Amino acid sequence: MTLAFLVHDPLAGTLMLLALLWLSAKVGGELAVRLKLPAVTGELAVGLALTALHRAWPLVPEVAASPAAELLGGLGVVVLMFAVGLESTVPQMMKVGAASLRVASIGVVAPMAAGLAGAWLLLPEGAPFVLDLFIGACLCATSIGISAQVLREKGAADSVEGRIIVGAAVVDDVLGLLVLVAVSGLVGASATGGLGGPGGSLGSELARTLLLALGFLAAALTLGRVATPRLFRLASRFRGEQVLLPLGLGFAFLLAWLGSLAGLASIVGAYAAGLILEPAHIVDLEHREKHSLEELVHPLVTVLSPLFFVLMGAKVDPTALFRPRTLGFAAVLALLGVAGKYVAGYTGGRGTRAAVVGWGMVPRGEVGLIFVATGAQLQWHGTPLLSPDIQAGIIGALLLTTVAGPVGLGWVLSRQAPKALTTSHRREREG
Structure with missing residues (x-):
């Protein structure tokens, strides 16, 4: 009776998959740490290995292809x-706002120019x-999730x-999205025989995207x-117990x-x-529950974020x-791509480590994969814009930069201890 229930239990396969993901993520992370590499590197490599094992066995x-892994991985990065x-x-973020804007701008322009030149030389x-x-x-995208880890x-x-990187990645997301909209619109306009009519719709789409993005960030902050x-x-x-974490996560989602x-x-x-929820805003709840929100969220990050990185590695086709x-x-x-982003580091300003x-x-990472997924759906005169080899090459480049x-x-x-933004950071956070 028990065995029959296990065989027909629709949850059994998902449970086995999640057990595999968590165990392999920890093993991969441990191996990376022993090799003096960040744990996230091992988690990415394990995902690639799991895809190769699936092909062989x-x-x-x-x-x-697992919806459960996709869901939990997406929750992990959020x-x-x-x-x-x-x-x-x-x-604190405003103190590095100008530097983040400079880094993001060069971090979009330089890699895109380098990728454009490289593609022109390498493609037939x-x-x-x-x-x-x-x-x-594709090369102008940035994945802050990996660097943040x-x-x-x-x-x-x-x-x-650290703050410059995160702030620049936020700006980079907006700029990268605009670049993707522009290139996708250009493909559609060119493929249909001209840029006259579609060019106007492209301009309005760019303006709409920019206004929505800037409006959201301004309203949020x-x-x-x-x-x-x-x-x-x-x-x-509220009189109930354990209120802070559910409310914090609900606000984040x-x-x-x-x-x-x-x-x-x-x-x-x-x-x-997370940026908006300063300790002064939630001090009463933190005092009542005897834990800060950061302390409550940390176990969830430990549990869920490895699934995201394993999933990213698993999406790469090892044969191609x-x-x-x-x-x-x-x-x-x-x-x-590395050279273009590395150059952007020198625009961070005096006192920062370029x-x-x-x-x-x-x-x-995931941002570049979103770009590739978009490109895979684009048509050029009735045929896919990205051939299988070119698509695999772009994904390979994204994987190499991700590692x-x-x-x-x-x-x-x-090699060096990080420079704190201020010696009174905790007092700023609490006051």
Whole structure:
């Protein structure tokens, strides 16, 4: 009777998959740490290995196609960015706002120009120019989730460079989205025979996206700071136990959803939620529950964020990646992408470590994969814009930068102690 129930239990397969993901993530992370690499590097490698094992032995679950893994991985990166936001305040972020804007601007322009030149040189003659543009657009993306995890592991999330990286990634998300909209619109306009009519719709789409993105961020960081203290002061009157964590997560998920409605990645909204929730706003609840919100969120980050990184690694096709020609194409694009982001680190300003900022902007991760997924749906005169080999090459380049980013960032952070933004950070957070 019991065995029959287990066989027909619809939850059994998901439970086995999650057990595999969590155990393999910890093993991969441990191996990476023993090799003096960030744990996230091992989690990415484990995801790639699981996909290869599934190809060789179908009894191993297909992680990349699992809705449960997709859901929990997405929750993991949202919770991670909420936790990163909790470690800073809006006034502290304003101190590095100009530097973040400079880093983000160069971090979009330089990699895109490098990718555009590399694609023009590497692609066969006759390839459409819009394909070069799209490859350049893929290289301008930044994944803050990976760098944020490394910064947390190294205790540098509270450093000047850590705040510049996170702030630049938020701006980078807006700029990268606009680039993707522009290139996608250009592909559609060119493929239909001209830029006259579609060009006008492209301009209006760009304006709409920019207004929505800027409007959301402005509202979150102004109205949110005004409304949040009143809402959580009201919540402190609740008589039930364990109120702080559910309300905090609900607030983070709400802003993440609103951010997605505004055309931004949901992780930007989650980060904004953490930034808004300053300790002074929730001090009554923290005092009553004898734990800070950061302490309550930390176990969730530990549990869920590894699933996101394993899932990212699992989405890479190992057979397409390791073809010699594709691997060479991926390596050149990755090198150009790393160089473009690294250059941006030198615009952080005096007193910052350019290498830390530069390496922190290198990983593409889930943002780059979103770009590729968009490109896979684009048609050029009735055929897909991205051929299988080119698509695999771009994904390979994204994977290489995703691995190179945390490795380089972990290395430079290990060489020097992070520079604190202020010696009275805790007092600023509490006051």
